[in-house]
Amino acid sequence: MPHVAPTTGRKARRATTASFIGTAVEWYDFYIYGTATALVFGKLFFPTASATAGTLAAFATFWVGFLARPLGGLIFGHIGDRVGRKNVLVTTLVLMGSATTLIGLLPTHATIGVAAPILLVLLRAVQGIAVGGEWGGAVLMATENTDKKRRGLAGMWVQQGSPAGSILATLVFIAVGNLPDDAFLTWGWRVPFLLSAVLVVIGLVIRLKVTESGEFEAAKQREDATPKIPVVELFRTSRVLVLLGVGASAMGISSAYFTNTFVLSWATSDLGVHRQTMLDILLVLAVLQFLWQPLAALLAQRVGTVRLMAGALIANIVVAVPMFLLIATRDSVLIGVGLALGVLTGCSYYALLAGFLSQAFPVEVRYTGVSLAYQLCSTVIGGSTPFVAQWLLTRGGGHWPVVGYYIALLLLTTVCVLALARHRARDSASEEAAAREPEGLPTVA
Numbered sequence: 001m002p003h004v005a006p007t008t009g010r011k012a013r014r015a016t017t018a019s020f021i022g023t024a025v026e027w028y029d030f031y032i033y034g035t036a037t038a039l040v041f042g043k044l045f046f047p048t049a050s051a052t053a054g055t056l057a058a059f060a061t062f063w064v065g066f067l068a069r070p071l072g073g074l075i076f077g078h079i080g081d082r083v084g085r086k087n088v089l090v091t092t093l094v095l096m097g098s099a100t101t102l103i104g105l106l107p108t109h110a111t112i113g114v115a116a117p118i119l120l121v122l123l124r125a126v127q128g129i130a131v132g133g134e135w136g137g138a139v140l141m142a143t144e145n146t147d148k149k150r151r152g153l154a155g156m157w158v159q160q161g162s163p164a165g166s167i168l169a170t171l172v173f174i175a176v177g178n179l180p181d182d183a184f185l186t187w188g189w190r191v192p193f194l195l196s197a198v199l200v201v202i203g204l205v206i207r208l209k210v211t212e213s214g215e216f217e218a219a220k221q222r223e224d225a226t227p228k229i230p231v232v233e234l235f236r237t238s239r240v241l242v243l244l245g246v247g248a249s250a251m252g253i254s255s256a257y258f259t260n261t262f263v264l265s266w267a268t269s270d271l272g273v274h275r276q277t278m279l280d281i282l283l284v285l286a287v288l289q290f291l292w293q294p295l296a297a298l299l300a301q302r303v304g305t306v307r308l309m310a311g312a313l314i315a316n317i318v319v320a321v322p323m324f325l326l327i328a329t330r331d332s333v334l335i336g337v338g339l340a341l342g343v344l345t346g347c348s349y350y351a352l353l354a355g356f357l358s359q360a361f362p363v364e365v366r367y368t369g370v371s372l373a374y375q376l377c378s379t380v381i382g383g384s385t386p387f388v389a390q391w392l393l394t395r396g397g398g399h400w401p402v403v404g405y406y407i408a409l410l411l412l413t414t415v416c417v418l419a420l421a422r423h424r425a426r427d428s429a430s431e432e433a434a435a436r437e438p439e440g441l442p443t444v445a
Contacts, residue, residue, distance in 0.1 A: 066383020
């Protein structure tokens with residue numbers, strides 16, 4: 001068996017810090033697009049459409065990023081499983097930052113006509129490819145460089161990149177949101193995108209100092225351990241894990257876009273809540289998530305990861321109806337309380353998702369497996385969330401069809417988390433039994 005270099009505390013901390021900061025930058029880039037979609041893109045890139053059609057068109061461009069994410073997962077998952085995690089994470093960070101900065105420089109429909117939304121879609125696709133390769137690599141860089149007993153906590157810090165990116169994105173939009181409407185629509189919305197160039201440089205300086213995962217290096221030493229085409233090996237040996245991983249990720253990906261994109265649009269348009277009020281609420285929620293997730297990870301060490309994830313998802317189902325009823329009051333305090341109910345329950349599960357998924361796949365195809373499961377979910381479920389929710393809202397029936405959709409996603413996630421945990425436990429028991437068998441003797445059924 002190849003020797004696995006011992007994990008040092010310094011190496012683990014550096015890997016976790018690099019994963020957290022780099023992922024925070026990537027999610028900042030992704031979230032500012034979602035915020036701009038809800039607030040300005042319909043007006044600037046689809047001005048000839050009605051207000052409702054323009055919003056739907058803007059949400060469609062938002063979805064493009066999710067459609068591209070599995071492609072990023074396949075490309076960078078292949079490279080990550082064949083070559084290593086570190087270089088992939090440097091590449092995805094540069095790719096994301098470049099696309100985001102160019103969006104900030106993009107002329108609108110008023111300047112170049114139909115070419116504007118076309119270029120917006122293309123740059124959004126590049127964002128999707130970048131984040132498709134980013135998340136899985138960041139999870140593995142953090143967890144594979146950490147002692148097995150602390151991998152849940154290491155994975156949680158990767159998940160902290162989401163609220164951290166959201167906090168930064170919301171702060172920047174709050175700052176430019178104070179501008180008069182003309183200034184905001186002319187140049188103010190571009191500032192968050194252009195700021196990405198600075199953040200990417202900071203992220204690169206930190207990531208370039210990280211060494212490769214010891215577990216991955218040990219796997220490469222084994223004969224034929226690295227498959228020539230990881231995705232083929234993945235679907236040959238672990239296709240059930242991929243499908244269950246897709247379902248287990250459903251609410252983890254969708255919840256942020258219910259809150260930061262759909263609810264933001266719904267509240268500022270149909271419900272008449274002021275833009276700045278909603279941005280303030282979203283900022284408080286992001287801070288709440290950032291503070292709560294480490295507590296959830298520590299609690300999971302006491303009660304068990306799967307038990308806490310399932311309990312949090314069930315609690316989210318219970319608070320779903322009160323959450324939407326409170327949002328519909330149009331009262332800013334009650335809206336904040338309603339969304340806080342969803343955030344506290346949802347992020348208790350989300351904090352543990354990265355570590356949970358990373359332990360579900362064999363190391364030889366782990367980058368591809370984790371990336372593909374998460375990013376396929378992003379395409380099929382996560383990215384379509386604002387579009388589907390807005391479509392259900394505009395079809396009539398008020399917000400109740402949206403509530404039903406929200407609960408359906410929670411039920412799907414709960415079932416798949418429990419099924420994936422059971423499947424993983426069965427595989428672990430089989431591996432332990434095989435390890436106890438004397439070499440060369442057949443296993444007795």
